[in-house]
Amino acid sequence: MSYELIRSYTMDAKYDFEKKYRDQILRCSSCGFCQAVCPIFGLTFRPALNTRGKMLLLKEVMGGSLQFSKELADIFYACTGCKACNYTCPAGVEGNEIVEEVRGELYRLGLAPESLLGVRDSILKQGNVFASAQGDRIEIYPPPLREKAQKNELPTNAETLLFMGCLPSYMDMKIVPSLIKSMDAAGMHYATLGTHETCCGFPLYLMGSDEFEPQAQRLMEKIRATGARELVTPCAGCYKTFTTLYPEIGELGLEVYHSVQYFDKLLNEGTINFKKEIAKKITYHDPCDLGRSCHIFEEPRNILMRIPGVEFVEMERNRLDARCCGGGGGMQAYNPEMAVDMAALRVRDALAVGADIIVSGCPACKDNLRKGSRAIPKEERGKIKVMDITEIVSDALE
Amino acid sequence: MNETSKRALIEIVGEENYTDSLLDMIVYSKDASEYKHRPDAAVWATSTDQVSAILKLANKEVFPVTARGAGTSLSGLSVPERGGVILDLGRMNKIIRISIEDRLAVVQPGVVYAALEKALAPHGFFFPPDPASGAVSTLGGNVACNAGGIKGAKYGTTKDYVLALEVVLPDGRVMHTGSHCMKSVSGYDLTKLFVGSEGTLGVITEITLKINPKPPLTLTTMATFDDLEDAGQAVAEIMYSGIVPSALEIVDQQTLIALNQNADLNLPEVEAILVAETDGYTEDETEFQLAKVMDIFRKNKASTIKRASSAEEAEALWTARKTAYGVMSRVNTNLFVEDLSVPISKMPNILRIVSDIAKKYDLKIPTVGHAGDGNLHPTISFDGTNPEEVKRVEKASEEIYDEVIGLGGTLTGEHGIGLAKARFMHLEHDEVSMDVMRGIKKLFDPNNILNPGKMALET
Numbered sequence: 001m002s003y004e005l006i007r008s009y010t011m012d013a014k015y016d017f018e019k020k021y022r023d024q025i026l027r028c029s030s031c032g033f034c035q036a037v038c039p040i041f042g043l044t045f046r047p048a049l050n051t052r053g054k055m056l057l058l059k060e061v062m063g064g065s066l067q068f069s070k071e072l073a074d075i076f077y078a079c080t081g082c083k084a085c086n087y088t089c090p091a092g093v094e095g096n097e098i099v100e101e102v103r104g105e106l107y108r109l110g111l112a113p114e115s116l117l118g119v120r121d122s123i124l125k126q127g128n129v130f131a132s133a134q135g136d137r138i139e140i141y142p143p144p145l146r147e148k149a150q151k152n153e154l155p156t157n158a159e160t161l162l163f164m165g166c167l168p169s170y171m172d173m174k175i176v177p178s179l180i181k182s183m184d185a186a187g188m189h190y191a192t193l194g195t196h197e198t199c200c201g202f203p204l205y206l207m208g209s210d211e212f213e214p215q216a217q218r219l220m221e222k223i224r225a226t227g228a229r230e231l232v233t234p235c236a237g238c239y240k241t242f243t244t245l246y247p248e249i250g251e252l253g254l255e256v257y258h259s260v261q262y263f264d265k266l267l268n269e270g271t272i273n274f275k276k277e278i279a280k281k282i283t284y285h286d287p288c289d290l291g292r293s294c295h296i297f298e299e300p301r302n303i304l305m306r307i308p309g310v311e312f313v314e315m316e317r318n319r320l321d322a323r324c325c326g327g328g329g330g331m332q333a334y335n336p337e338m339a340v341d342m343a344a345l346r347v348r349d350a351l352a353v354g355a356d357i358i359v360s361g362c363p364a365c366k367d368n369l370r371k372g373s374r375a376i377p378k379e380e381r382g383k384i385k386v387m388d389i390t391e392i393v394s395d396a397l398e
Numbered sequence: 399m400n401e402t403s404k405r406a407l408i409e410i411v412g413e414e415n416y417t418d419s420l421l422d423m424i425v426y427s428k429d430a431s432e433y434k435h436r437p438d439a440a441v442w443a444t445s446t447d448q449v450s451a452i453l454k455l456a457n458k459e460v461f462p463v464t465a466r467g468a469g470t471s472l473s474g475l476s477v478p479e480r481g482g483v484i485l486d487l488g489r490m491n492k493i494i495r496i497s498i499e500d501r502l503a504v505v506q507p508g509v510v511y512a513a514l515e516k517a518l519a520p521h522g523f524f525f526p527p528d529p530a531s532g533a534v535s536t537l538g539g540n541v542a543c544n545a546g547g548i549k550g551a552k553y554g555t556t557k558d559y560v561l562a563l564e565v566v567l568p569d570g571r572v573m574h575t576g577s578h579c580m581k582s583v584s585g586y587d588l589t590k591l592f593v594g595s596e597g598t599l600g601v602i603t604e605i606t607l608k609i610n611p612k613p614p615l616t617l618t619t620m621a622t623f624d625d626l627e628d629a630g631q632a633v634a635e636i637m638y639s640g641i642v643p644s645a646l647e648i649v650d651q652q653t654l655i656a657l658n659q660n661a662d663l664n665l666p667e668v669e670a671i672l673v674a675e676t677d678g679y680t681e682d683e684t685e686f687q688l689a690k691v692m693d694i695f696r697k698n699k700a701s702t703i704k705r706a707s708s709a710e711e712a713e714a715l716w717t718a719r720k721t722a723y724g725v726m727s728r729v730n731t732n733l734f735v736e737d738l739s740v741p742i743s744k745m746p747n748i749l750r751i752v753s754d755i756a757k758k759y760d761l762k763i764p765t766v767g768h769a770g771d772g773n774l775h776p777t778i779s780f781d782g783t784n785p786e787e788v789k790r791v792e793k794a795s796e797e798i799y800d801e802v803i804g805l806g807g808t809l810t811g812e813h814g815i816g817l818a819k820a821r822f823m824h825l826e827h828d829e830v831s832m833d834v835m836r837g838i839k840k841l842f843d844p845n846n847i848l849n850p851g852k853m854a855l856e857t
Contacts, residue, residue, distance in 0.1 A: 026731040031430045032470045036510070036534040045442060045488040045508075046422070047469060053425040060424055071421055088533075090724030 017101040018062050025062065025098065027091045028055035034085035034095060039324040039342050040078050049078050051085040051095035058102065073111040076102050080342070081206060081329030083292040087320055103208030115333050116207040124211060127198035128166040134195050137169045140176045141192075149194035158191035161228035161254070163242075165235030166199050167363035174387075175234050175363055178394035179259060183232075185397045186272045190232075196222055202241040206330045216241075216249050223252055230255040232262045234390050236289035236362035237328070243294060258290060260361045263393050264299035267306055274396040277309035282392070283355040285315070285346060285369065286322035287362030300361050300389055307396045315349045323349060325360075327368030343372020350384060351376075357385045359392055399438040399461045399482060406459075407441055407483065410451045415442040415489075426466070426484045430531075432732060432782075433474035433817045437464065440484035446564060446572060446603040452485060453601065454570030456847045464849045465597040467508060467536030472735050473810065474817030475543055475596050479851030485601060487538050493517055494604070502561060502578060503607045507538020514607075524612040526553035529812070530723070538602050544594030546812030551770030552642045552677075553610070555812060557593045564604035565592055568843045578606055591838070596814055597849040599842040613677040616644065617688040618712035621700035622668040626650070629670035630746030632698040633769045636674070637742055639694060641687040644677040646770030649718045650749055652756070653726075653764035653777075657718060661725045665718050668701060670749075672769060673719050675712075722766045722777070732782035734791065738802045739773045739811035751801045752776045758797075759790040773811030799825055815853045823854040 013019040034051040035041050041050040048057070054075065060066035076099055085095035106112055122131035138149045148154050162183065168175035183190055201215035223231065231254050233239050239258040246252055257265070266272045282304055290296040297319045305312050317323045326332075326342025347369055350358045360366050369386045408416045418439040427436040438461070443449045456463045462482030469476050478484055491508035498521050503514060511525070511532035518524050528547035529535055535545065541563070546555035562576030576582065576589035592599060623629035629648065636646060649671040657663050665671075674691045678684035688705070695703050706712035727733050740748045749765060752774075756763035767774030776798065780791050799809060803825045810819060823832065832854070839846075839855040846856065 023731075027728060029430065029727045029733045030428050030469075031531070031727070032468055032534050033531070035468060036512070045486065046417075047486075048422045048425040056425050056428055057421060066420075066424065071419060075421060091727040092724075 015061070015105050017058070017098065017105055020101055021094075021098045022062065024093045025055050025058050028052065028093050029091055030056065031090060033088050033090060037084035037088050039080055039082060039084070039326055040338070042345070043338060043341055048075055051089070051093070054095065054099065055093065058098070068106060068109050068111060070111055073106045073113065076106060077113050077116070077330065077334050078338075079329050080288070080324050080326055080331045082288040082324030084324060087292065100206070100208070103206070104210075105208070107208035107210070112207050112209070113334055116203075116330055119203050119330075119333050120207060120209055120211060123199045123201070123204060123215065128170060129199055129203055130166060130170045132170050137195055137197055140169055140173070142177055142180055145180060145192075149192065154194055155189065155191045157227070158189050159229040160188055160190040161223065161226050161231045162190050162192045163223075163231050163233040163235075163238060164192065164197060165233055165238045165363060167367060168234055169197070171367065172363055172388070174391050178388070178390040179234050181394045182263065182272070182390060182397055186266050191226060191228060193222060193226070200238045200241045202237045202245070203330060205241065205245060213249055216246055220246060220250050220252055223254070228254055230257060232257045232259060234259040234361070234363065234388065236287040237364060240289040240293050258296060258361060260290070260296060260300040260303065260389050263389070264302050267303065272397060274307050276396050276398045278307050278392070278396055279309040280356040281311045281313055281354055282357045282359055283313050283315050283350050283353060284318075285325065285350070285358050285360040285365055286319055287360055287365045288322070288324050288328050290361055291322055292320060300359070303389065303393065304359060307392065313353045313355055315353055315355075317349060325365045325368050325372065327362075327364040332364065332368060339368055340371045340375050343368040344375045345372075347373045347376060347381065347384065351381065355384065357387055357392070359387050359389055361389045363388060400459070403455065403459045403461060404439055406455050407439060407452065410448055410455070411441045411443060415444065416440075427477065429469040429471040429474060429476040431472050431474040431477065431816070431818060432734065433477045433479075435477050435479050436481065437478040437484045438481050440486055442486045442489045444489050446566060449485065449566045449601050449603050450570045450572055452483070453566055453568050453847070456483065457568050457570065457845055460845050460847060462850050463601070463847055465538070465542065465601045467539030468510070468531070468534045470531040470535045470539065471543065471816060472737065472813045473815060473819060475814050475849070475852065476539070477817060479817060482847070488536065490603065491536075496521070498523065500578065501580065501609055503609050505537050505605050505607065507536060507541075507602050507605060509537045511535055511537060511540060518609060522612055522614070523609045525559060525607055525609050527556045527559065537605055537607070541593055541602055541605055542595065542597050543814045544812070546768075546773065548645045548647065548768060550768050550773065550812070551637070551646055552644045557590060559608045560589055560593050560605065561608050562606035563589050563592055563602055565600040565602050567600045568845065568847050572603075573600070576606065580608065594814070596816060596852050598839060598852055598855060599848065601848070613644075613679055615679065615681060615684045616675050616677045616712070617684050618673065618675045618706040618715050619688055619692055619695070619703065620671060620673045620715040621695040621703045622666050623670045623672065623699070624668050624701050625699065626669040626749055627746045628698045628700070629672055630749075632672060632694050632700070633745060634743050635694045635698065636691055637770060639690055641676070641690050643674045643687065643691055643770060645673070645675040646768070647673045647719045648745070648767055648769035648774075649673070649722065650753075650765045652753065652762060653722050653766055654718060656729065656762060656764045657721060657725050660729055661721060663717060663721070666702070671718055673715055719766055722764070726764065726777045726779050730779040730781050732780050734778040734780070734795065735813070736776040736778065736795065736798065737773070737810045737813035738776070738798065738807055739771070740802060740805050740807035742772045744805045744807065745769060745772055745774070748774065748802060748805060748807065752798060755794050755797050755801075759794040761790060761794055763794070768811075771811070772807075796822075817852060820852060820854040
């Protein structure tokens with residue numbers, strides 16, 4: 001009979017993940033509740049890919065009967081870091097954090113996927129995830145600001161620092177101009193890091209790279225040097241990194257706001273007011289990095305509901321229960337096809353409630369949801385649009 | 399399993415629906431029970447034809463096939479005890495038809511319980527069994543294991559709702575049992591034979607379920623009892639009072655102590671808490687039933703009685719019952735969720751006995767359960783790395799089974815026999831019924847390819 005209860009976990013922990021999470025991993029009773037919310041399982045129906053499966057594999061690794069391998073790495077990099085499993089686990093197993101820690105081990109053993117190592121090299125060499133030239137980072141700035149940045153004439157004493165993030169700087173046509181337009185409308189005095197802005201390091205952290213800390217240190221130094229009192233970023237990943245990962249490493253020395261928080265604050269203070277009517281049905285997609293990670297749920301909804309003409313509709317799965325769009329955790333680089341399939345499911349959630357526009361507060365979500373939307377046949381997706389919150393704010397301020 | 403068989407499986411399901419990778423095999427070796435055994439391969443079937451071809455092959459080559467839904471069994475039902483192939487039905491997850499006019503739903507086995515709930519809700523209908531794992535468990539698994547849940551006392555369990563099945567037999571033939579009519583006494587009830595057969599007789603590929611209109615109103619009350627016998631008496635009286643609550647649950651003192659120690663819930667550490675819910679279509683109707691329950695609580699010396707006046711308050715009254723599993727699973731590395739049933743009047747006796755056995759073996763065995771139908775879940779949380787403690791857990795379980803049977807109870811109310819209770823089958827079933835069960839198994843599955851090693855069907 002296979003009645004196997006006595007395990008050999010009493011030996012000394014061999015790996016770092018084990019030292020930190022052994023008790024949690026053993027506590028996983030394999031109830032399988034995580035399966036109901038895991039976006040990767042929802043697509044593949046492969047039990048090895050959900051958190052229960054990952055915990056079973058780690059138990060074998062800890063017991064000495066399974067070695068780290070490329071195949072094992074494939075399983076641990078198949079995770080969007082959406083954290084849904086953390087919230088559904090009756091035993092309180094932090095699946096997301098355990099996966100992150102195990103990726104560190106895999107990275108040290110040289111088992112991180114090539115596609116992610118390419119991203120690492122871009123960050124270390126070019127300072128951004130896209131291997132683009134550092135000078136191009138300000139191409140998206142409106143001309144007057146760009147000129148100032150090129151001539152090194154950006155204000156040096158501004159209290160507010162705008163941190164754009166890689167995706168808005170290089171890949172998105174609208175987020176940066178919309179953010180700047182709205183800040184101008186609010187009459188704010190702000191600075192940017194211009195061509196000195198670099199990747200916050202979040203992708204390095206997600207792949208388990210030890211380069212995260214030095215990358216973060218370098219950027220932290222630059223940000224501190226501005227002397228700004230507050231930082232505003234439209235990027236959910238940068239926000240999560242600054243507020244939850246940087247404090248483990250050092251002091252940023254300023255208040256960090258995501259744009260949804262900042263606009264909500266400006267609206268509450270009466271610094272900005274929406275004038276233009278937008279007669280659309282709008283839903284909000286909670287990015288995992290803002291929602292389940294940082295519990296920012298109400299600010300974006302408050303903003304949208306204040307826009308004249310907007311009919312706000314909630315998707316069935318929202319807030320803590322929001323469906324991950326598939327764009328996080330390095331999935332867009334590691335397995336882009338799967339990322340898009342997940343996004344299509346989220347767009348269908350929005351179509352199901354009749355939304356004209358899906359608004360998010362995360363450039364990666366926006367990018368991935370747009371791809372997901374295009375993967376749905378035109379007759380089904382109709383004219384549904386995906387926008388960032390900065391865009392809708394800027395439109396409503398006109 | 400030989401290489402030729404593996405290649406033949408790939409022929410049937412395609413490369414993308416086949417795996418024999420070590421990592422998948424490790425994960426398929428387990429369900430939510432404490433048992434494990436690795437299969438040799440796993441396939442994701444996507445049609446009845448594929449299931450038929452797979453079984454035909456397995457029957458010819460004689461390798462075991464273990465069907466699997468979400469793998470949430472607490473008794474090892476989906477652990478491939480003899481290796482062979484795991485037949486994962488998760489991708490057969492279409493709701494084929496919902497017919498409100500005919501009061502039924504036709505589904506594939508991989509549909510998750512909650513997905514059907516969601517699809518029925520707009521019609522004001524539901525599929526009542528409500529297993530605790532309903533957010534993730536599949537209907538195929540629910541039927542194969544005859545899943546029950548919190549609404550058992552009023553609404554019964556899965557078996558009360560299965561009208562018809564499409565089943566693939568071990569020789570590959572496809573059989574259609576039952577009827578889509580609400581009433582049918584045509585021939586042997588082959589449908590019921592398959593409900594709860596734990597995947598040992600055939601593989602279910604389509605299910606027709608009777609569905610119920612869902613009463614829109616519910617009311618909730620909770621009472622504490624300083625004396626367990628009073629709580630037991632209250633349960634018995636409620637169940638013969640003429641009304642049937644939609645839920646009547648018990649939480650024992652050991653659970654309350656464990657919850658307080660591990661979750662800081664500040665619960666009263668009384669001998670028992672009862673939580674009851676009544677449902678109905680009108681306020682009067684629902685209220686009438688609740689008043690009756692509360693009267694009986696009062697009459698039986700409940701020390702406190704609370705009544706929820708909002709959904710939030712109702713949720714609060716359920717806290718002790720609903721957090722028990724989560725909290726218990728955090729306490730230690732291993733968890734046994736027992737699943738015994740006794741005649742309703744014997745509930746206080748068995749709770750006392752479990753508590754005495756816990757003391758005898760120096761274990762903590764908190765118990766929660768479906769008081770309304772006498773189905774209790776003593777939950778043993780223990781350290782699996784300590785061999786001596788594991789021995790005590792095994793001894794205690796064995797003693798509990800003996801006592802349950804002595805009280806006229808049953809080994810399992812809703813979790814199934816599987817591996818966990820196979821060796822205790824003889825306690826409950828006489829030689830004649832074991833003989834008949836083995837005969838049925840032989841009739842359907844002469845080569846013993848389907849989920850072998852379960853339910854003590856091998857002689």
